[in-house]
Amino acid sequence: MSFWIVNTLNGLSLAMILFLLAAGLTLIFGLMHIINMAHGSFYLLGGYIAITAIRMSGNFVVGAIIAVIAIAILGTLVQRLLLAKLYKQEMPQALLTLGLLFIIADIAFFTWGGDPQLVPQPALFQGAVRIFGVVYPLYRLFLIGWGLAVAFLLWMFLERTKIGAVVRAGMDDEEMVRGLGINMPLVFTGIFALGSALAGLGGVLGGPLLGMFPGADFEVVLLAFVVVTVGGLGSIRGAFLGSLLVGLVDNFGNVWFPQLSLFTIFVPMVVVLALKPTGLLGRT
Amino acid sequence: MSANPTLVVDDIHTYYGESYVLQGVSLKVEPGTIAAVLGRNGVGKTTLIRSVIAFTPPRRGKIVFENQDITRWTSYRIAQAGMGLVPQGRRIFISLSVRENLEIARRAATGGNEGWTIDSVLDLFPRLRERMRNSAGTLSGGEQQMLAVARALVGNGRLLLMDEPTEGLSPHVVEELRQLIRRLRDGGMAILLVEQNINFAIESADYVYVMDKGKIVFDGLPSDLAANNDVKETYLGV
Numbered sequence: 001m002s003f004w005i006v007n008t009l010n011g012l013s014l015a016m017i018l019f020l021l022a023a024g025l026t027l028i029f030g031l032m033h034i035i036n037m038a039h040g041s042f043y044l045l046g047g048y049i050a051i052t053a054i055r056m057s058g059n060f061v062v063g064a065i066i067a068v069i070a071i072a073i074l075g076t077l078v079q080r081l082l083l084a085k086l087y088k089q090e091m092p093q094a095l096l097t098l099g100l101l102f103i104i105a106d107i108a109f110f111t112w113g114g115d116p117q118l119v120p121q122p123a124l125f126q127g128a129v130r131i132f133g134v135v136y137p138l139y140r141l142f143l144i145g146w147g148l149a150v151a152f153l154l155w156m157f158l159e160r161t162k163i164g165a166v167v168r169a170g171m172d173d174e175e176m177v178r179g180l181g182i183n184m185p186l187v188f189t190g191i192f193a194l195g196s197a198l199a200g201l202g203g204v205l206g207g208p209l210l211g212m213f214p215g216a217d218f219e220v221v222l223l224a225f226v227v228v229t230v231g232g233l234g235s236i237r238g239a240f241l242g243s244l245l246v247g248l249v250d251n252f253g254n255v256w257f258p259q260l261s262l263f264t265i266f267v268p269m270v271v272v273l274a275l276k277p278t279g280l281l282g283r284t
Numbered sequence: 285m286s287a288n289p290t291l292v293v294d295d296i297h298t299y300y301g302e303s304y305v306l307q308g309v310s311l312k313v314e315p316g317t318i319a320a321v322l323g324r325n326g327v328g329k330t331t332l333i334r335s336v337i338a339f340t341p342p343r344r345g346k347i348v349f350e351n352q353d354i355t356r357w358t359s360y361r362i363a364q365a366g367m368g369l370v371p372q373g374r375r376i377f378i379s380l381s382v383r384e385n386l387e388i389a390r391r392a393a394t395g396g397n398e399g400w401t402i403d404s405v406l407d408l409f410p411r412l413r414e415r416m417r418n419s420a421g422t423l424s425g426g427e428q429q430m431l432a433v434a435r436a437l438v439g440n441g442r443l444l445l446m447d448e449p450t451e452g453l454s455p456h457v458v459e460e461l462r463q464l465i466r467r468l469r470d471g472g473m474a475i476l477l478v479e480q481n482i483n484f485a486i487e488s489a490d491y492v493y494v495m496d497k498g499k500i501v502f503d504g505l506p507s508d509l510a511a512n513n514d515v516k517e518t519y520l521g522v
Contacts, residue, residue: 165384169377176375179337180389180439181363283379 002134007251009131013140013209015247016147020202021224022231022239023154024195030171030234030283031191034083035094039199040221041104046071046200047207047216048112050119060122064204068197075196079189101217109214119207143205150198151240158236167191171234171283223250226265230272232282241280288351290315290443290474291336296345298328298335305331306342307498313443318465318475320489322482322509322520328498329478330372333447336476337369338362349443366394368436372447372478374428376435378421382412385420385431390438399440408464409434426457433464443474450481462488482520486510494519 025039046067054063078100086092125139158164166187170177178184202220203212210216223246231242246265253264272280291313298306305328313319323329334340336347338359347355354362363369377385386402393399406413409430415423420431429449436444446465450458458481465475465488479485485492486506494502494515502515509515516522 162387165380165388168379169384169388172377172379173375175339175359176369176371176377177388178359179339179363179369179371180435181360181391182388183360185358185360 005132005134006136007255008248009136009140009144011248011251012244013143013147013247014251015243016143017202017206017210018220018223018227018247019147019151019240019243020198020205021220022227022243023150023236024198025221025224026228026231026234026236026239027167027191028195029228031167031174032083032188033088033090033093034097035090036097036195037094037221038078038097038100038104039195039224040217040219041101041108042071042075042196042199043203043206043220044108044212044217045074045104046203047119047212048108048117048203049200050204050207051112051117051212054120060120064201067204068200071200071203072193072197076189076193078196079192083192084185084188101221105214105217108217112212114214116211116213118211119204121208139208143209146205147243150201151236154236163187163190223265226269228279230269230279232279234283235279235281238279238281289313289348290350291476292346292348293332293336294346294348296335296342296347298331298340298342300331300340305498306335308345309495309498309500311493311500311503313474313476314491315442315474316469316472317490318469318477318488319491319493320477320479320485320506321493321495322479322485323495324519324521325480327495329480329495330447331498332495333369333371333445333476333478336362336445337367363439363441364391366441366443368439368441368444370432370436370444370446370449372451374432376420376423376428376431378419380420381417382420382423382431383416385435386438389435391440393440400437402438405434405437408437425452426454429453429457429461433461437468442472443476444468446475446477448479448481449477450479450484458484482516482522 021039021043025036028034028036049070050063050067053066054060057063082096083093086096121139125142128135128137131141158167166177166182170184170187174184227242227246228239230245231238245268249268250265254261257264289312293309293311295308295310296306297308309332311319321329321332331340335342338357346353349365349367352365354365390402411427412430412434415427423431433449449461453461462484469475477485477489486509489506492504492506492509493500494509496519501519502509
């Protein structure tokens, strides 16, 4: 029994890291049709900046805020200065973000080196607690709570605010939203910055578990793409559901068939796509 | 308001990629009047609307709205300046509720008067009031057209662009729409109406243009067009 509880909780905590990445990815794709490979770079830089900022400030929260703000600014610059120039040119945009992934990977390697580094855990959440009869790391529980809170806030933002309605309308018919007098270029920048900040937050909060190392950017963006493909591009609820599925499948797959880790992720994806090409909750 | 036209389209040339669609189109819409553009399918009527709202900006020529040259403006700025759009195919937002469709389009009127509010457009279209919480994707075709018109009205523009608003509507709803746009006109709104429905255009408009192959081939009063069998036969197929 404790095997199931521990591994389910492990899968859920991984799922929450994935959700932080997938939420931004799916919003950005749904609204702007950008396949953003650099999303993994924002995750990696978020983690690395947090490591440095926590070391310098001695405070997890301060470091986390600095990292998330830095990534939001970086995302804004990338969107405004580069991607906005390639409006509606989907292939050049995707190639541009792939190029950014490589450039940022080199800069990160040059700056932080090649050894894996963990983001220091916040002092408040160190240690373990008893839950459902097992002793479990407190930080992972905190991560699950955070993921759920972010998911709820994002859902409220999209479904209950006027800007959220504009974003959903933009996913339906972006040109028509412009025709109503809504400043879509500004909405694009805002959503891109929000998505980037969430990826940066994913790096900060996932960093104590997964660590930052060269190649982590590509690893997580691959998983995040699996998540949004399974869940359905453009759907936050789909990203949430996809994160749970991929998080749990990946975790149990690694436990049972450690030598088949990519196989256990991609087979469910292929099955979902074969049965429902738009993903589980995809927009048609 | 000055006596200047609300909209002046001056010799615009618009392309889709290499395809040369509008080959020098000029027209005017005076304040408080309805100008209708008639023509067969594919002669460039929708492209004309798309050019005015800058969805497909013209490569050459000039568009002036209330004395401002808007030729190089982006769509959202043009709409903010006071243009409402009822596009071909309605293009309502199906992921949004009816209420949200109206809320994101709502903009206060200029010049102190209240203009159209969500409440006042619902008085115009009581059917929509019953559907406010429904997803707009569940509306019938006629209801979607009402929503498309209501959405344009709550933006409180002074010029309304309407692209085939009668498409797919029952004769009864078409008649309601005709009365509505006459009422809007009498309230001072300028309307540029693009139509294939000749009778609807002749009965509603104050001035008509006929388009063929990207050019204006006739313009005059609706009664002139009604009497001109040559133009009707050659360009409109009646």
